[in-house]
Amino acid sequence: MLQQNPPLRRLLPIALGGLLVAVLVVASLAVLLYDPSGEAGNRLPENFQYDLSAFQKIDPALIRYRQAAEIPLELKQPRGIAAGREDQILVAGDRAVLIFDSHGKKISQIDLADEPRCLAVAGQDHAVPGRIYVGLKDRLAVFDAADAPPKTWETRGLKAFFTSVAPAEHDVFVADAGNKIVWRYDVQGKLLGRIGDPGPDGNIPPFIVPSPYFDVAVSPDGLLRAVNPGRFQIEAFTFDGFLEQTWGLPGLEISRFCGCCNPSALAVLPDGRIVTGEKGIARVKVYNAEGKFQCVVVGPDVLTPTPAAVAESRDEHRLLPVDLAADRQGRILVLDPAARRVRIFVEK
Amino acid sequence: MDNPPTTPNRRRFLATALRAAGALGLGGLTAGLAAKRGRTGEYVWQLDPQKCIACGNCATYCVLDESAVKCVHSFAMCGYCDLCTGYFPPEPIEQRTGAENQLCPTGAIQRAFIEDPYFEYRILRDRCIGCGKCVKGCSAFGNGSLYLQVQHDRCLNCNECAIAVACPSQAFRRVPADDPYLLKVRGKQA
Numbered sequence: 067m068l069q070q071n072p073p074l075r076r077l078l079p080i081a082l083g084g085l086l087v088a089v090l091v092v093a094s095l096a097v098l099l100y101d102p103s104g105e106a107g108n109r110l111p112e113n114f115q116y117d118l119s120a121f122q123k124i125d126p127a128l129i130r131y132r133q134a135a136e137i138p139l140e141l142k143q144p145r146g147i148a149a150g151r152e153d154q155i156l157v158a159g160d161r162a163v164l165i166f167d168s169h170g171k172k173i174s175q176i177d178l179a180d181e182p183r184c185l186a187v188a189g190q191d192h193a194v195p196g197r198i199y200v201g202l203k204d205r206l207a208v209f210d211a212a213d214a215p216p217k218t219w220e221t222r223g224l225k226a227f228f229t230s231v232a233p234a235e236h237d238v239f240v241a242d243a244g245n246k247i248v249w250r251y252d253v254q255g256k257l258l259g260r261i262g263d264p265g266p267d268g269n270i271p272p273f274i275v276p277s278p279y280f281d282v283a284v285s286p287d288g289l290l291r292a293v294n295p296g297r298f299q300i301e302a303f304t305f306d307g308f309l310e311q312t313w314g315l316p317g318l319e320i321s322r323f324c325g326c327c328n329p330s331a332l333a334v335l336p337d338g339r340i341v342t343g344e345k346g347i348a349r350v351k352v353y354n355a356e357g358k359f360q361c362v363v364v365g366p367d368v369l370t371p372t373p374a375a376v377a378e379s380r381d382e383h384r385l386l387p388v389d390l391a392a393d394r395q396g397r398i399l400v401l402d403p404a405a406r407r408v409r410i411f412v413e414k
Numbered sequence: 415m416d417n418p419p420t421t422p423n424r425r426r427f428l429a430t431a432l433r434a435a436g437a438l439g440l441g442g443l444t445a446g447l448a449a450k451r452g453r454t455g456e457y458v459w460q461l462d463p464q465k466c467i468a469c470g471n472c473a474t475y476c477v478l479d480e481s482a483v484k485c486v487h488s489f490a491m492c493g494y495c496d497l498c499t500g501y502f503p504p505e506p507i508e509q510r511t512g513a514e515n516q517l518c519p520t521g522a523i524q525r526a527f528i529e530d531p532y533f534e535y536r537i538l539r540d541r542c543i544g545c546g547k548c549v550k551g552c553s554a555f556g557n558g559s560l561y562l563q564v565q566h567d568r569c570l571n572c573n574e575c576a577i578a579v580a581c582p583s584q585a586f587r588r589v590p591a592d593d594p595y596l597l598k599v600r601g602k603q604a
């Protein structure tokens with residue numbers, strides 16, 4: 067039988083006691099140093115500067131569009147862009163809609179009683195082809211022709227803040243950043259429904275719209291595409307409001323959507339590919355209809371006047387996000403409010 | 415029904431937040447106002463948030479060891495974002511409150527869950543050194559709701575404000591002592 071020798075027996079309690087003390091010391095240190103809420107401050111280097119310049123560089127190989135033309139705008143605050151009949155280019159801003167031919171020559175202007183926030187032109191499949199829908203803060207002004215008097219649809223109330231309009235064949239969809247909902251109208255302006263409610267099973271996530279950038283577009287596959295900016299996603303809905311598809315991830319990587327809420331703008335190409343615009347780091351990108359990143363159209367080197375403009379804290383100097391449209395030829399129209407011009411991009 | 419089901423809670427919360435703004439993000443403001451009561455006709459230093467470029471000088475040029483300039487938060491302008499770019503650095507390791515994920519060098523911003531997916535960000539005034547990093551982060555992507563203000567319960571109202579001299583954007587000016595704050599209301603984007 068194995069017998070412990072007497073000195074070892076005496077040492078054992080001492081060793082156990084020492085071990086206990088060591089465990090207690092380590093545990094106390096862990097408790098003292100553990101900082102789950104980050105109250106002790108961060109571990110960024112002391113000379114850390116808020117600098118996004120590294121993220122503003124884009125691999126040139128990913129840029130597969132080139133700027134073919136640009137249209138300078140005589141508007142103080144351009145707000146929205148749309149492609150019209152025969153690839154006309156319409157821009158809303160100040161209290162007007164400017165209409166240019168497909169080459170950028172101004173052909174007419176509609177004066178508005180109020181400030182426009184967004185606009186769209188109905189396609190050939192719409193009940194009233196060529197009709198111009200202008201989103202004012204809380205209602206739509208509808209022009210059956212550029213020289214026709216407007217019909218104004220019902221207001222959606224004080225809280226409404228219209229940011230995008232998208233006509234389909236017999237429907238008109240309006241994104242309302244104030245109510246965080248997409249309204250569905252018929253072509254007479256009768257309200258048919260709303261998209262963004264939780265649905266009968268409660269499984270449709272609400273739209274998260276932290277800032278007034280909330281865009282919608284109708285795709286050739288018959289679905290409504292809407293940005294859910296607070297979730298960094300593009301969502302596809304049936305016109306009845308059933309959620310069919312979501313994609314998109316947050317992050318600075320080129321295939322993701324940067325910042326705190328993005329994308330801020332959306333357009334659909336004639337073949338169904340999706341064009342997105344981001345605020346903060348201004349970049350315009352193309353994805354296929356399923357959300358696979360394809361290429362960059364234009365990046366911050368063109369859309370940001372100076373690298374410092376990205377984190378500009380003075381409201382008057384802050385970079386306003388781009389708005390987007392796509393015409394029947396597949397050209398991508400980028401409204402660049404910082405430069406107060408329209409930039410027209412074609413594939414290289 | 416006018417709103418998704420989550421909205422009434424949020425609406426209630428926002429109303430409360432707005433009412434409480436003076437006492438929360440602008441804590442110094444209330445204290446400062448109390449301190450300055452009865453000083454009609456006098457002038458004090460303040461910085462105009464519409465001119466401030468958050469250069470960092472406010473943290474280092476004040477004659478006080480700990481600057482009299484601190485960050486304040488306009489709850490009315492905030493998006494209550496989960497991924498707040500005033501709270502997190504451009505590439506956070508994780509979207510959690512751990513120190514390694516924070517932009518603020520002193521842990522002066524408190525992040526509190528409100529309801530999915532909204533978070534509230536409060537400035538812990540005693541920890542803020544007025545470095546303006548969060549101001550830059552919020553301005554880059556968000557609504558610009560974080561900004562700097564001279565806190566009048568701390569400011570010595572020097573004859574020549576040392577920060578005003580160093581300020582690269584002439585953001586400092588004299589304002590009436592009985593109305594000593596230049597508050598942000600709505601950003602350009604709205």
Ligand code: SF4
Binds near residue numbers: 546
């Ligand atoms: S980042 Fe700077 S200014 Fe902002 S809360 Fe922290 S210490 Fe204050």
Ligand code: SF4
Binds near residue numbers: 476572574575
């Ligand atoms: S007046 Fe004096 S104490 Fe006040 S902010 Fe300027 S330097 Fe600091």
Ligand code: SF4
Binds near residue numbers: 461469471
């Ligand atoms: S010194 Fe001027 S620009 Fe710099 S943080 Fe202070 S107020 Fe802003």
